[in-house]
Amino acid sequence: MRSAKSTTIAVLHRKTTRGKLMKTFFRIWYLYFFVTILILNAPLYAATPHEAAEEYVNKVMEVLGNKELGKEAKQERLEQLYPTMFAERELSRRSLGRGWEKLNPSQQKEFVNLFRQVLEKAYIDKILSYTDEKIEFTGTRNLNEDQSEVQTRVVTSSGRVPIDYRMIKIDDKWQIYDVIIENVSLIRNYRSQFRSILARDTPEELLEILRKKVKEK
Amino acid sequence: MKYAVLQAVLIAVIISASGCAHHNDRAAMDPRELNSSAESTDRVPSSEVSGKSSENQPVMFASSSTIERNLGETYKISQAVEMKSGFNDDDWEEEEWEQEEFTIADPLEPFNRAMFQFNDTLYFRVLKPVAQGYSKVVPKPARSGISHFFDNLKFPIRFVNNLLQANFKGACSELGRFTVNTLWGVGGFLDPASKKELAIPEYDADFGQTLGMYGFGPGFYIVWPGFGPSSARDTLEIGTNIFLNPVSYVDPGYISIAARAYEIVNDTSLRIGDYEILKEAAIDPYVSLRHAYIQYREEMIRQRKNPPKPGGIN
Secondary structure, eight states, X not given: OOOHHHHHHHHHHHHXXXXXXXXXXXXXXXXXXXXXXXXXXXXXXXXXXXXXXXXXXXXXXXXXXXXXXXXXXXXXXXXHHHHHHBOHHHHHHHXXXXXXXXXXXXXXXXXXXXXXXXXXXXXXXHHHTOXXXXXXXXXXXXXXXXXXXXXXXXXXXXXXXEEEEEEEEETTEEEXXXXXXXXXXXXXXXXXXXXXXXXXXXXXXXXXXXHHHHHOO | OHHHHHHHHHHHHHHHHHHHHHHHHHOOOOGGGOOOOSSOOOOSOHHHHHHHHTTSOOHHHHTHHHHHHHHHHHHHHHHHHHHHTOSOOOOOOOXXXXXXXXXXXXXXXXXXXXXXXXXXXXXXXXXXXXXXHHHHHSOHHHHHHHHHHHHHHTHHHHHHHHHHTTOHHHHHHHHHHHHHHHHHTGGGTSOGGGSTTTOOOOOOOOHHHHHHHTTOOOOBEEEETTTEEEEHHHHHHHHHHHHHXXXXXXXXXXXXXXXXXXXXXXXXXXXXXXXXXXXXXXXXXXXXXXXXXHHXXXXXXXXXXXOOOTTOOO
């Protein structure tokens, strides 16, 4: 019984000249190769929230643990990682709450941008000063078919801090849209601030406050 | 007079210690593993408790489940009232599984903002420089040890409040921690009770939380100079903590004040940077702190009332 491979070759040999045979040969192997890659990659996209969260944490740890990178280089790498880990639009929209509808589309876009910079500025130093705290994954809670909560605990010198990540599945990829540190949710905390700001200021003024904050050091 | 009170507390400790020895066998479980729906507040199945009570247990254990049930009812009603009279009427639609957000009224906002500013200046001008200087002189493990020491001493506060909340498991757990840490932890400097082999769970409890468990809403937000964010209810806690903290009973008075101040400096030295992050991250730090404070407090009380399902937030 001939194998599939030899049958294929035999068929091709009958149907083509030598030159064309080689070309088709290549094309078929290329196809095999491509399909295998696809199959191998599929799990990454259908990952569970827990796996996705772990993957993100590991990537960040990789950058932080890389002794060859200087501080600025690490910061750059982390900034590149950020949009892959966080569902930016969801995060920003939920942080504004009702206020989101008060912004027109271009303001919304600018807000997403500014908000990211505010968060990066605020937390980058703390993240870069990470030394050897242990991160334990303590569980997962499924909220919805598209939303899930991954619970972790960071063991620091002054105790254990529970940090939970709320994740949402967009285009088959799980991304973070909220970080809950010791029961205080990031988006809810910002929502309370933005609510009080938008109660007295217009959306444009809010953006101006954010622009100023990003510029200051 | 003060010593009489301290003695009374010690006697209470000893009495419950005798009951604890039995009670502890049963519940070495983490609160996470307790299965309970949002409605039920029965943390101890009544059959178990009544079974135990036939073995000459102190009477108070037998009624723990009834107390918890009553506490639960009162709390739910008061919380419903609290929600309706909440300060923020933002009806941003949360997803169905989201628990309702806690709100707090802030009628004293101008005063609070002024106090917030005062505390801010106090921190940056006084506390932080002192803590930084201190941290340069004293190495971190020593500072952690001192922090554990003072923490261990606050045991009566946690113990009494756990009892008041009818959380006997918590009271026993805290008693266990205190014993282990004092005897094997060099008077409290080390923290062997938290190591993996023993892992005696912490049950932090304070009077504000106890009042909350009895159904008192937080009232309104108030920022005290020096003490920081608080609420009308939690303000009572400041007084009772002084009352129950053994350090306050040190004679002469100025030494106990100095000890308290030292504890604050030491703790701050371990946490330099946390407040700065809050300020850096926030667009309006005052609102951010108010929100964080009330979420943290009320969530703690809610979780004490309804232990989460397995895999829930601890």
